[in-house]
Amino acid sequence: MRKVSLFNIFTIALGIAFLYLPIAILVVYSFNASRLVTVWGGWSTRWYAELAGDTAILDAAFISLRIAAVSASAATLLGALAALALVRLGRFRGRLMFASMIYAPLVMPEVITGLSMLLLFVAIAADRGFWTVVIAHTTMAMCFVTVIVQSRLVDFDLSLEEAAMDLGATPLRTFLTVTLPLIAPAIAAAWMLAFALSLDDLVIASFTTGPAATTLPIRIYSEIRLGVKPEINAVCSLFIAVVGVAVLGASLLAKLTGARGTAARA
Amino acid sequence: MEAMLATPKRSAAQKFLIALPYAWLLVFFLVPFLIVLKISFSESAIALPPYTPLFHLAAGWRGIEDFLAGLSFANYARLGSDPLYVLSYVKSLGIAAVSTLLLLVIGFPIAYGMARTPRRLQAVLVVLVVLPFWTSFLIRIYAWMNILQHDGLLNRLLLALHIVREPPVWLATDTAIYIGIVYSYLPFMVLPLYAVVEKLDHSLIEAAADLGCPRWKTFWLITLPLSSPGVLAGVLLCFIPIVGEFVIPDLLGGSRAPMIGQTIWMEFFGNKDWPAAAAVAVVLVCLLVTPIVFFQHQAMRAADRS
Numbered sequence: 361m362r363k364v365s366l367f368n369i370f371t372i373a374l375g376i377a378f379l380y381l382p383i384a385i386l387v388v389y390s391f392n393a394s395r396l397v398t399v400w401g402g403w404s405t406r407w408y409a410e411l412a413g414d415t416a417i418l419d420a421a422f423i424s425l426r427i428a429a430v431s432a433s434a435a436t437l438l439g440a441l442a443a444l445a446l447v448r449l450g451r452f453r454g455r456l457m458f459a460s461m462i463y464a465p466l467v468m469p470e471v472i473t474g475l476s477m478l479l480l481f482v483a484i485a486a487d488r489g490f491w492t493v494v495i496a497h498t499t500m501a502m503c504f505v506t507v508i509v510q511s512r513l514v515d516f517d518l519s520l521e522e523a524a525m526d527l528g529a530t531p532l533r534t535f536l537t538v539t540l541p542l543i544a545p546a547i548a549a550a551w552m553l554a555f556a557l558s559l560d561d562l563v564i565a566s567f568t569t570g571p572a573a574t575t576l577p578i579r580i581y582s583e584i585r586l587g588v589k590p591e592i593n594a595v596c597s598l599f600i601a602v603v604g605v606a607v608l609g610a611s612l613l614a615k616l617t618g619a620r621g622t623a624a625r626a
Numbered sequence: 627m628e629a630m631l632a633t634p635k636r637s638a639a640q641k642f643l644i645a646l647p648y649a650w651l652l653v654f655f656l657v658p659f660l661i662v663l664k665i666s667f668s669e670s671a672i673a674l675p676p677y678t679p680l681f682h683l684a685a686g687w688r689g690i691e692d693f694l695a696g697l698s699f700a701n702y703a704r705l706g707s708d709p710l711y712v713l714s715y716v717k718s719l720g721i722a723a724v725s726t727l728l729l730l731v732i733g734f735p736i737a738y739g740m741a742r743t744p745r746r747l748q749a750v751l752v753v754l755v756v757l758p759f760w761t762s763f764l765i766r767i768y769a770w771m772n773i774l775q776h777d778g779l780l781n782r783l784l785l786a787l788h789i790v791r792e793p794p795v796w797l798a799t800d801t802a803i804y805i806g807i808v809y810s811y812l813p814f815m816v817l818p819l820y821a822v823v824e825k826l827d828h829s830l831i832e833a834a835a836d837l838g839c840p841r842w843k844t845f846w847l848i849t850l851p852l853s854s855p856g857v858l859a860g861v862l863l864c865f866i867p868i869v870g871e872f873v874i875p876d877l878l879g880g881s882r883a884p885m886i887g888q889t890i891w892m893e894f895f896g897n898k899d900w901p902a903a904a905a906v907a908v909v910l911v912c913l914l915v916t917p918i919v920f921f922q923h924q925a926m927r928a929a930d931r932s
Binding site: 370372374376378379382383385389438441442446452454461465469470471472483495502510577584585587593600604611 | 643647654736754779872876890914929
């Protein structure tokens with residue numbers, strides 16, 4: 361029997377409080393009626409109303425969402441292919457180099473990734489904007505996708521595929537009807553992570569974008585460099601709400617489908 | 627399928643499986659690095675793009691010769707002689723080392739506590755630790771700007787509790803950088819630690835206690851060595867990106883003594899000196915290459931072992 365000591369409870373509570381208090385304070389202050397960000401002037405939704413009329417922020421948010429959707433999809437495809445290659449194809453020529461290029465971007469400082477991508481785009485004289493950011497985000501996120509899908513593939517029960525093949529299914533059909541549904545939760549999680557990484561990125565986007573494609577983080581960054589602003593509190597709170605609902609929804613979904621999967625297997 | 631895949635002769639589908647992501651990474655990850663390396667040997671120029679010499683493939687072998695003759699080590703010489711750069715590297719490595727240690731000291735008790743709670747609660751706690759990571763990095767740093775500003779909540783709390791008489795300055799200090807880093811990277815430290823601590827065989831710790839081993843000694847001799855893979859993963863996951871961190875020092879730390887990420891950013895966007903920015907980046911990669919290769923090795927081993 362495990363014993364949970366008071367010390368354990370204390371550290372967990374302190375840790376969770378540390379992680380959540382700043383965010384909670386930010387959200388509360390987004391409802392502050394006062395323009396002075398440090399003085400509490402009562403509850404109000406005026407910053408949200410002002411936000412609705414701020415086309416610069418809304419445009420930036422729309423561009424960010426589009427970049428995130430496209431780059432997450434591309435990254436999921438490329439990353440899943442890379443994971444299949446790493447787990448299923450055994451040793452192939454250049455595997456070490458391949459694996460190195462998968463793991464290095466996970467820890468590579470963003471400033472370096474951003475700078476190097478930009479210099480590539482300049483060297484090939486590509487017009488910087490929407491698509492250059494998409495390519496940069498795809499490259500960064502696909503490695504995270506690979507790691508997630510890879511861990512799922514490693515646990516995979518190969519006898520399921522063998523059974524399908526013994527019963528006469530073609531490799532393609534086996535992949536589509538057996539393999540893909542079983543790794544689908546990992547692929548969905550990977551897509552969401554790639555989406556969030558893209559939506560969140562300031563540094564790489566700053567290097568690789570052009571004047572026509574200002575993303576939401578770039579916009580927020582240029583505003584907050586000069587100090588705290590109530591409108592930005594509102595943007596950030598909305599962002600947190602959307603992400604919070606999406607992640608909680610996804611984990612509930614994963615739990616439900618996971619439970620169904622377990623039931624089906626039992 | 628596995629038997630078929632194991633045969634040395636690969637089908638077109640399998641070749642495609644490898645070729646597509648491989649080609650993507652070569653073009654968009656490796657080639658850009660080579661370009662950075664190349665430009666770090668160029669000279670800054672008022673032109674578009676702002677550096678010389680340019681490399682002209684069309685000129686053939688002659689072009690390559692001209693290019694090689696035009697290479698300059700001036701950027702690297704400047705890195706060594708200008709104290710701004712040296713201080714910047716030293717500060718970045720120092721801050722990364724101290725904050726990684728702080729993360730370990732703060733993260734371990736949390737991970738350990740999580741692993742001791744009942745199973746169902748553990749799943750909830752993991753989600754709780756991961757969740758802030760999904761909300762934007764920038765927003766979380768911004769939240770701290772709110773708290774740490776001169777008449778922010780922290781100072782008002784300290785004044786109200788009579789802990790300080792004069793409100794201390796938090797923003798634009800290294801303390802603020804440490805707070806921001808520990809806050810942002812805590813999930814990256816807690817999760818790998820939790821993953822190993824959770825699998826720890828608790829009977830070993832009980833045995834040590836039964837045999838009269840003091841708690842700190844049990845921790846030092848049993849818990850910590852058994853958790854070393856998680857410690858290593860957490861340290862690498864935090865240390866390497868922190869060295870090159872830009873957003874946290876820029877928003878919380880001010881610009882008087884920049885970290886290396888800020889220096890690259892300033893050379894690039896401020897001074898428009900692309901060759902200098904490239905040289906700073908190359909030296910940073912060289913400094914980090916040992917931990918990065920180490921990380922790759924660990925990650926690959928972990929993936930292959932499981």
